[in-house]
Amino acid sequence: MTTTSAQTPADTPTTTATPAATPTVTEVPGDPVTASENIRDAVGAKSQTFGSVVDTMDAMAIEVGTMRISAWDGLVMIGIIFFVIALAWFGSRLSAKLIRRMNRLDQTQSLLIEKIVTIAIWGAAFFLGIDLLGIDLTALAVFSGAFGLAIGFGLQKTFGNLIAGIILLMDKSIKPGDVIAVADQAGVSTFGQIRKIGIRAVSITTRDQKEYLIPNENLMINQVENWSYSSKNVRIQVPVGVSYNCDIKIAEKLMLEAAKASKRVLASPPPTVWLDQYGASSVDFIIHCWISDPEEGVGNIRSEVLKRLWDLFQEAGIEIPYPQHDIHLRSSAQLDQLVAAIAQRLEDKPKG
Numbered sequence: 001m002t003t004t005s006a007q008t009p010a011d012t013p014t015t016t017a018t019p020a021a022t023p024t025v026t027e028v029p030g031d032p033v034t035a036s037e038n039i040r041d042a043v044g045a046k047s048q049t050f051g052s053v054v055d056t057m058d059a060m061a062i063e064v065g066t067m068r069i070s071a072w073d074g075l076v077m078i079g080i081i082f083f084v085i086a087l088a089w090f091g092s093r094l095s096a097k098l099i100r101r102m103n104r105l106d107q108t109q110s111l112l113i114e115k116i117v118t119i120a121i122w123g124a125a126f127f128l129g130i131d132l133l134g135i136d137l138t139a140l141a142v143f144s145g146a147f148g149l150a151i152g153f154g155l156q157k158t159f160g161n162l163i164a165g166i167i168l169l170m171d172k173s174i175k176p177g178d179v180i181a182v183a184d185q186a187g188v189s190t191f192g193q194i195r196k197i198g199i200r201a202v203s204i205t206t207r208d209q210k211e212y213l214i215p216n217e218n219l220m221i222n223q224v225e226n227w228s229y230s231s232k233n234v235r236i237q238v239p240v241g242v243s244y245n246c247d248i249k250i251a252e253k254l255m256l257e258a259a260k261a262s263k264r265v266l267a268s269p270p271p272t273v274w275l276d277q278y279g280a281s282s283v284d285f286i287i288h289c290w291i292s293d294p295e296e297g298v299g300n301i302r303s304e305v306l307k308r309l310w311d312l313f314q315e316a317g318i319e320i321p322y323p324q325h326d327i328h329l330r331s332s333a334q335l336d337q338l339v340a341a342i343a344q345r346l347e348d349k350p351k352g
Contacts, residue, residue, distance in 0.1 A: 241282030
């Protein structure tokens, strides 16, 4: 009789299946694609179709060292950058409108506050973008030295003009609407009205509608002639010369009449006429008259006064002389011989 004994489960050799080692992705601190992973998980939970599209884009990736950047990561980064820029742009425009509505601030104070708030908004937008992208600021510590060196050399003028613009607005030496004349290093003077004080340069529009962009630093380094710093009243000088044979009292009266006939010439202070000098060919006068709108030009005022004065002089018979020169010849033996020779030659010349 054969007996079989059943093996107990304890006697049966058991094989334990070890799970396959799955590659683990180590999250690198300061990984700039952290935001894309969170958005990918949220999209996959909401919609399976969009989740599959996102997974496909996420599969197309490149690896740089320990960093893995996929097409989805790039798309999210571009979207965040555009969102932050748009948010900062709309925020700066909205703050500018609100500041301009403040009646207690003058134009210079409003512009200064607007510039400071704009810089603060763009700075906050920068750090917001860093936070949304998941970039660890400590990772930028390595590049801080090189970045500071680049600012010191490459962006030195830019930051200098920025600080100069803020200083100009703080001390109110120039402001939008002022009429100024600024000379460059070559001594060429630019005359015009300030339209805008920007972060980098000041916009000046001349009478011929040419717009010059002058760096803010130039207005602090070079000499600036501000025609409307404390008052917009500007005195214009119109030189006039009359003949020595005329009555200078009548000429002076007509000069005052011509100046007062201009609509832009102020009645107070009134125009005046000064006798400047006894010139070589004329008695020289200067008409002094005042205007309160130099942005409209000064050369046209001189032209208007001189045109009116021409008609008045013609009616009164006052002569505006040509340049005259008296030549005196000193007598000498050589000159006498030359005159005698010319006279003899004229006599010997056959007539007819």
